[in-house]
Every structure is written in structure tokens, then in C-alpha cells.
Amino acid sequence: GSFYYLNTKDASTTDYVSSYTLGEFLYRLHFFAQLPHPFGYYLSGFVAFFFLFALLTGIIVHWDKIISNFYVFRPMTKLKTVWTDAHTALGVIGFPFQFVYAVTGTFFMLKVLLVAPTVLALYDGDDKKLYEDLEYAHPEFEFQNTPLTRPVSINKYVNKVKNQWTNFKVNEVHIFNYGDTGMHVSVSGNLDFKDKINGYGYTIFKVADDSVHSVKDPTKKIQYLDAVKGIFYRLHYGDYGGYGLRIISFILGLIGCFVILSGVLIWLTARNKKNIPLKKRKFNETVVRYYLAICLSLYPITALSFILVQVINPTGMGLLYQFYFIGWLLITIFFVIKKDNYFTNKYTLLSGSLIGLTIPIVNGFYTGNWLWVSYAKDYDQILFIDVFWILISITGLLIFSKMNAQQKKS
Incomplete structure (x- = not known):
């Protein structure tokens, strides 16, 4: 097996290192992936957790005057007063966003530690089985060691799934045991967010006889597990509302930076x-x-x-x-x-x-x-x-x- 990126226009391939971009770097920096695995992930998870703690304690500390101070802004007074007023007002405005960001960040980066007791108690230490049940891992299909004799069209399966549900957007194709009689093709994606914010679904095909192995219908009522995972992903990435929502999220992120830095300066002045x-x-x-x-x-x-x-x-x-x-x-x-x-x-x-x-x-x-x-x-x-x-x-x-x-x- 090998990992590579394929250019579908000229069939050229590159590996992860040679195709590394600034976008990938900044994305990885977001959760300290540049540090040895898994320490960077855990560090970012604990940062998110302490951020959550700071948000909650900040609200509690300011609770008595949070409403009255929210409407107070004195830009012509001394600098510490300006910081304090802006810190309080912007902190309240950005709190829902920062809270969601901190909770989902903690969930993503520390979920391994959070589920560790479950692995030990209910799965006898078999974390692989747990991740299969949580659908964080793809299913496994036995390799038959017998080559397929019929031609295979991956696009045919993609088109089948796209036509199966209205406004369904395919975002992943996973191929198991390519060229073997045990070959399966999984086509997954989401309904348009305008139709359903949590409409994840997939179809897995058995290629040998062109049959359907399993289906998750995105149009049906979602289960609790899918709801939690899907909503957490959508809230954290803010990818369900186009550029408008991303711009708002960015501005709220900047507000969070201001609240943190002004809090540090207020702490120093005090x-x-x-x-x-x-x-x-x-x-x-x-x-x-x-x-x-x-x-x-x-x-x-x-x-x-x-x-x-x-x-x-x-x-x-x-x-x-x-x-x-x-x-x-x-x-x-x-x-x-x-x-x-x-x-x-x-x-x-x-x-x-x-x-x-x-x-x-x-x-x-x-x-x-x-x-x-x-x-x-x-x-x-x-x-x-x-x-x-x-x-x-x-x-x-x-x-x-x-x-x-x-x-x-x-």
C-alpha cells in the first residue's frame, strides 16, 4: 500500500511532503500537529478545555454587573477603562461562538482521553472495535486473493448515489480491495445544508455482483450518534452557511483574540x-x-x-x-x-x-x-x-x- 495525491488531469502523483502547502501548514498549526503525535493534539485539546474554563469563570465573575456593564462604553476616559468596557461588551457578544468553539475543540482533540474509560470498561481495551461502533473507522472487507474479471467504473457508483437522493453532494469515495473479488466501493456525502444541516449518508457497493452492501439514508431521521458527531463538526468548521458565515466566524474569532489580550492587559494593570x-x-x-x-x-x-x-x-x-x-x-x-x-x-x-x-x-x-x-x-x-x-x-x-x-x- 502507499499514500499519494493523484492529479486527475495528467495522472501525475505526489506524496504528502512534496505537496505540502501553506494552507495545510496553517490548518495543522491550528491544533499543534507540528509537535510529535499525539502530544500536539492533546496540548491543543487542553488549551481548548482551559479556554472553556476561562469563559465560564469569566461569565460567573462578571455575572452581577454583566447586563449593566454591557451597555457602558467610555472611550474618552483612561485606557484601562476603555479596555474594561470593551472587554465586557465584546466578551458577552462573542461568548456563544467562543463557547461552541471551545466545547467542540475539546471534543475533537481530547475524545481519545474522554472515551478511554469506555474502552477499558465495555470493550476490554479494544479501541478498534469502539471506533468502528462510533463510525470513526471504515468497515473492513476480507481480501479474497482472486482478481476481478469484469471492468470497474467508480464513476458509475458515484452517479448512482448522487441520483439516489436529491441535492446530495458526494465528498468521499473509499475503495476497498481494488481489483479483487472482495472489492467494495463506499460513496458518502451530505445533503445540501439548505435541505438538512445534518444529512450525512453513504452507500457501500459490492463490486463482484454489483449489489448494495449497506446504506445510510440521509433523508431519514438521524440517530443520536450521528446527530452529535454531525452537529459538532458543522458548528466547529462553520461550513454550512457559505462565505458569509465564515466571515462572521472570523470576526467573532478576532473578537475572542481581543477579549483575551485585553483581559491580559487588564490583569497586568490591576x-x-x-x-x-x-x-x-x-x-x-x-x-x-x-x-x-x-x-x-x-x-x-x-x-x-x-x-x-x-x-x-x-x-x-x-x-x-x-x-x-x-x-x-x-x-x-x-x-x-x-x-x-x-x-x-x-x-x-x-x-x-x-x-x-x-x-x-x-x-x-x-x-x-x-x-x-x-x-x-x-x-x-x-x-x-x-x-x-x-x-x-x-x-x-x-x-x-x-x-x-x-x-x-x-
Whole structure:
């Protein structure tokens, strides 16, 4: 057996490493997959769990004044008050999204630990059987060691399933024992989300006699297991409402970043008092300085990585890993040495925004996919990324100019 990607136009193949992209890198970074397996997954799971804990305790702490403070915003007062008001209001607005994100993230990354007692108690340690019952693993079919004598058309089975249910979108074809009399073909997918948000279904065909082995009908009432798994996936990925929902989710994600960072700054300001020993105040300031440098440096290094993949077009993950992580480290060290949180905030915003504005230009220069070309050719995803960087960069520069104006007044 082997794993490879197949280009269906010219039948060329590539392996995972040589076809590694920035998109794959950022997706994997989302749950720390770059760390040795499974430590990265568990780490991201516990981060999600502690995030959930922080959300719940934050609501409890602010519960008495959560309604009254929600309507209070005093932008003309001192900075700590502005942070506090924005922290409370945006925290309440983003809470449902952050809560769902934390719960589903914990579920995905820590489900192995969560089901461990079940494996030991009910399955005698046989986790393979458990995952089969939970439908996280494909069924197994015995290899007969006898070649098929009839031609096989995978497209025929795909078309059968697509025509079986109205608005059914096939998203996976799994082939078992190709070319053997024990060959089976599983075609699975979802109903259109406009028809049913949790309409997962599949049909498994036995190729030797062209019969149907098993069917999960997406139009029928779903079982509890399918409901939980399906809803968790849909809520976490936000892929059931098109680009509009993804944009809203992105904005709510940014709100979450603001709430976390403002909470850290409020925590530091509240502990920067004369009655607290100088040694402890210095320690608190150092912790926040490192924290802000690490977090805010992600913006410019991510923007730079979009430039890198166009200019150099690296093959494999080696150069991308080195550039991103070493670059992130160097930028972080620079801001840590600078010892100025305001400077860190201001110039990560400026540098990331300026680099971000050049991304559509570099993309157009190296690939020919300028904004108008992508629009004319319906390259929606390329166009979306370019427009996204323009908008986020302009927003960043507007905030930077506002900070400059505020600094001159003071």
C-alpha cells in the first residue's frame, strides 16, 4: 500500500511532503500537529478545555454587573477603562461562538482521553472495535486473493448515489480491495445544508455482483450518534452557511483574540500598584511582555509566509517550517528585548498590515491571478484571500493611524 495525491488531469502523483502547502501548514498549526503525535493534539485539546474554563469563570465573575456593564462604553476616559468596557461588551457578544468553539475543540482533540474509560470498561481495551461502533473507522472487507474479471467504473457508483437522493453532494469515495473479488466501493456525502444541516449518508457497493452492501439514508431521521458527531463538526468548521458565515466566524474569532489580550492587559494593570512588591510587579510585566510578543508576532510572520510561498514556491515542509517558526522566534525576541508593550502592539500591527497589502500584488505578479483576473475566471477562493488581506490590512493601518493620533494628543 502507499499514500499519494493523484492529479486527475495528467495522472501525475505526489506524496504528502512534496505537496505540502501553506494552507495545510496553517490548518495543522491550528491544533499543534507540528509537535510529535499525539502530544500536539492533546496540548491543543487542553488549551481548548482551559479556554472553556476561562469563559465560564469569566461569565460567573462578571455575572452581577454583566447586563449593566454591557451597555457602558467610555472611550474618552483612561485606557484601562476603555479596555474594561470593551472587554465586557465584546466578551458577552462573542461568548456563544467562543463557547461552541471551545466545547467542540475539546471534543475533537481530547475524545481519545474522554472515551478511554469506555474502552477499558465495555470493550476490554479494544479501541478498534469502539471506533468502528462510533463510525470513526471504515468497515473492513476480507481480501479474497482472486482478481476481478469484469471492468470497474467508480464513476458509475458515484452517479448512482448522487441520483439516489436529491441535492446530495458526494465528498468521499473509499475503495476497498481494488481489483479483487472482495472489492467494495463506499460513496458518502451530505445533503445540501439548505435541505438538512445534518444529512450525512453513504452507500457501500459490492463490486463482484454489483449489489448494495449497506446504506445510510440521509433523508431519514438521524440517530443520536450521528446527530452529535454531525452537529459538532458543522458548528466547529462553520461550513454550512457559505462565505458569509465564515466571515462572521472570523470576526467573532478576532473578537475572542481581543477579549483575551485585553483581559491580559487588564490583569497586568490591576496588579501594577504600589502595594504590590516591586519584584512581583516586574515578574507580572515580564510575563505579559513575553505573552504579547509571542501572540502579536503571529500577524507579520503569517503575512510574510504568504509572500514566501509565491516568491520561492517551496516544495515540501522543510523551508516553510524553518521560515515560519524561526521567523516567529526572531520577531518575538526583538519585541521582548524592546520591553515596550505599546511598541509591540503598534508595530506588529503596522508591519503585518503593510506586508498584507503586498500579498495580492505579489500573487498577481507571480501567478497572473490579479484581482480582476480571478474575478473574471471565477477563482473565488483566490479572490477571497486577496480581498481578505486587503481589508484586514486597511483595518490594521486605520487602527495604527488612530493610535498615532492618540499618542500625539497625549
